[in-house]
Amino acid sequence: MPDRFWRDTLADLDRIPAEAVWRPDDDESTSDVLVYDVRFRGWGGARIAAWYALPRHPGTAKLPGLLVAPGYLADPAVPVEWAERGYAVLSLAYRGKNRANADVAPGFPGYVTSGIEDAHTYVYRGVYADGVRGLDLLRSRREVDADRVGVRAVSQGAAIVLAAAALRPGAVAAVAVGCPFLTGIDVALAEATAGPYEEIRALLSSRPELGERVRRSLGEVDVLNLAAEVRAPVYLHVGTHDTTCPPTTAGRLGQVLPGPVTVDEYPDCGHEAGARWADDKAAVFLAKHLEPRSPVPAPGGPTSCRVPPAVLDGRERERYFDQIDEELARLPRAIQREPLDTSGAYDRYRLRFTGTDDARLSALLTVPHGTAHTAVIFTPRYGTVNFTPGRAVLEEFVTLTINHRGQDLTSPETPMPYPGALRSARLGPEKFLYRHVFADTLRGIDIALDLPDLDRLARAVVGDDLAVLAAARRPVFGCVRVDRLLLTSATHLAREFSGVEDRQELARTLAVFDVPAAAGEVEVPLLVALSAQEEASFPATGRPGLTVLQLTHREAIDEPEQWRWLREASRSR
Structure with a gap:
């Protein structure tokens, strides 16, 4: 009772x-x-x-x-x-x-x-x-x-x-x-x-x-x-x-x-x-x-999404991202820095700033009390709320986690319908939801570079496709770590876009955010963690400085290896 x-x-x-x-x-x-x-x-x-x-x-x-x-x-x-x-x-x-x-x-x-x-x-x-x-x-x-x-x-x-x-x-x-x-x-x-x-x-x-x-x-x-x-x-x-x-x-x-x-x-x-x-x-x-009608587990929904190949001229991609940068350059650099709690080993702050279209953005900054050698910037994940690293990471690194519009503690007037945010978006590079997400990511990086907490520290960026795309556009990092594929993942594409009828327009839209192409523009060490099923969807294995980590899906094995790589890669620069 x-x-x-x-x-x-x-x-x-x-x-x-x-x-x-x-x-x-x-x-x-x-x-x-x-x-x-x-x-x-x-x-x-x-x-x-x-x-x-x-x-x-x-x-x-x-x-x-x-x-x-x-x-x-x-x-x-x-x-x-x-x-x-x-x-x-x-x-x-x-x-x-x-x-x-x-x-x-x-x-x-x-x-x-x-x-x-x-x-x-x-x-x-x-x-x-x-x-x-x-x-x-x-x-x-x-x-x-x-x-x-x-x-x-x-x-x-x-x-x-x-x-x-x-x-x-x-x-x-x-x-x-x-x-x-x-x-x-x-x-x-x-x-x-x-x-x-x-x-x-x-x-x-x-x-x-x-x-x-x-x-x-x-x-x-x-x-x-x-x-x-x-x-x-x-x-x-x-x-x-x-x-x-x-x-x-x-x-x-x-x-x-x-x-x-x-x-x-x-x-x-x-x-x-x-x-x-x-x-x-x-x-x-x-x-x-x-005793359901179909007791055998279903295969988990669509696992492939046929997207016709689309080749986007490199100059067209460059103009697309130049336009985003021009919009970002007009924004004020002012931020609000709100102290949160302290653990005794690190301090936390919430940063608030504006993005394009006056979107209200935020980031979570942690600064350890001890000496840090590297600052790690986490790009937004696909979801309403971003993950917070564990205590060991927060005590070793300065960290900054960027929240894009529609995520928690940002603009309530621009909610993101997770899951299905990409599926609900309009197609076409100029209208695609990911354009705003990418712009918010770059804005967060630009804000981070102005922080005195990051002065004279090595810098690493960690995330999904956004980490590679951002590093190609902002060559300020000593290494790039990709923990998950999003737009490059055949499984995720299937979940988001299997019902899309205009595949040519879908292909043209995704071609702007070509992660393997962006990886070729990143000149620093790059780690991409992939499941066995995803390896074929990242055709950049010949790129110098690329390390592909095949995931075991056992956190006590995969995560230490990812952090070991980041420490070595960031300190070698």
Whole structure:
């Protein structure tokens, strides 16, 4: 039985009508799957969102339901693949996430500490209630068999779906989770060296008088204190080298859960928790207990997108980027520098500045207290929120993470519809969304070069395609590290553009952002990390100074190698 705090929370939630609106989304739907954009009211009346997907031709039998939720920095996925397997799936966008941030928007970093001084105001009181409401809405659908509803998530999403299963005892028939956040928090605060726990530690370091109040709030949301009410069988997967959610905390969870628990530990894996292998095992586990129409895991959507070759004259590309630079040159160099918290080992600042079209941009700067030899600039990732490096990186390097327009803590008037931002964009080099993203990246680099914190330091740039494109246009870096391909990845192209009919115009648009061509213009050491499937999509292997790292998808192996390369490459210049 939940304690009084949660009984009161659920009573408050039940008094608020959901007012759910289920709007078909033709852009996200496929020939086999119907997708709905769902909006509803959550605890406190906050406006919450979700994606709902189900087979287009389900037959007469009711469908098993599945509740999924994103992690701390992830965007809610459109769950087409799960629907292809025969589930009715609700992908929750809990408060503060994209499409659910009109009423509650703490921002990142800062989400995990929002309202933490009092359990009644702590953001996770509402977040867990959002998970409960999502579960209730899913089970209420007439096409869903309420006795065959499961949950699947990792990290913060895992905490949310576990809490929903605990706060609605008996409502969930199967649980598949990985690397759960907010679990065994006392141990996690002592052992974690990356991720959101670092934010809590920094708060307590700067304001130790809050210690007891913070501990009370964390106690209410600690999954360990709720887990005894989870009555379903559980599949739990963890990485043995997870520095964000230490595996010892998941081990404690396995001891508290009352039902049958299957635990998979993946050696040398970090916070990805062996996802490359565990995702299929989770699908098999859920199929065993929920019996979908298509229990065999689907192949994961389209994996190729045929784009005809387009050759863009080098002078045309040069004129295109010259025009961007002319627009940037007219912008004021003024920035606002706001101090954030300190960890005792480094200081953090939020930088605010403007971009083209008066877009409000931002960046996160960290400056270690010790001597740093290299400054690392992180280009924006594909998503609403950018990742924050772990403690070891922040203590060694000056870092600056650029946020482009539409990302967290930038212009609210220019939201980015993640996932699907590129798919929703207009084609044509001048109209393409990526033009603004690239301009914002260059603007962030220009701002960084004016910072005294970067004076006389070696410089490296890290990111996806943007890192190569920016380094070709701003030859101020000693090395370039690409951790992920975006526009060059056949898989990502398929996800974003498989429905585009005008392939010639698509090819002309993408030709401007030709990453292999840009790589040929970069004259400093370049590392590109690729999966085995991606190697063929980066045809620049003959370039001098290029190192291709084939990923093992085990963080404890891949990440140290990437940082070792960066240290050596930046100091050799």
